[in-house]
Amino acid sequence: MKTRVKANNLIFKGLKIISWVIFVGLSVEAGGLLVNFIFSLVRPEFIQNLYQKLDLSQLYQNSKWAFFGMYGFVLTISILKAVLFYQVVLLVTKIDLSKPFNSWVSKQILKISYYTLSIGLLSFIARQLAKDLGHNGFVLNQLEAFWADSQAFILMAAVIYVIGTIFSKGVEYQEELEETV
């Protein structure tokens, strides 16, 4: 029993570190994209050398609306991903493994599922728009990486929502048990 608790704690510490690393990585990406976005508004010549050598100059020359629309999607999705992992970091930092069943944790899990769903839906819409723009002659292959996993996010949101719902029911039962004499 004790070894299992120790193993769980060790896994949780590992998860904490991983979620922090992912959060920092996503924040850097979102920050980079945001700075690029501001630069592209002020100095359009920077568009050929955006974050991670992203060159969207052709898209910008063809249609500014398409550029800002698609870049807006990329930026929103990146920021949402960073916010999602901030919520995960909050959850793994604040959760008390000896008493995990409380309303804050269940609300946090549900919040994570909502963020995941928003990312999934936005990515899905962006992917469809990119496809439509592709049919009209725009080259958007470079942006594919930002919304390639839209279905995975939607599926994950559903799984997290189910877990959150079960968790909140568990919290309700526990509260009832605690208020029974």
Place this chain on the structure above:
Amino acid sequence: MAIIVNLDVMMAKRKMSLNDLSERVNITLANLSKLKTGKVRAIRFSTLEAVCEALDCQPGDLLEYSKE
């Protein structure tokens, strides 16, 4: 809540303090106090049985239903 706990009334009738009752029914003073003030959501049959035995009364003497 529509269920009123008349534990204080029965305790007064039997001239029993909360401390005495707590010792007799083997329930903590804090929990018994919560029961007395109606701050609990549920009561176990075993608790009800112990309280009824200690106060020599029926469950109906302790609990009352009132339409809100």
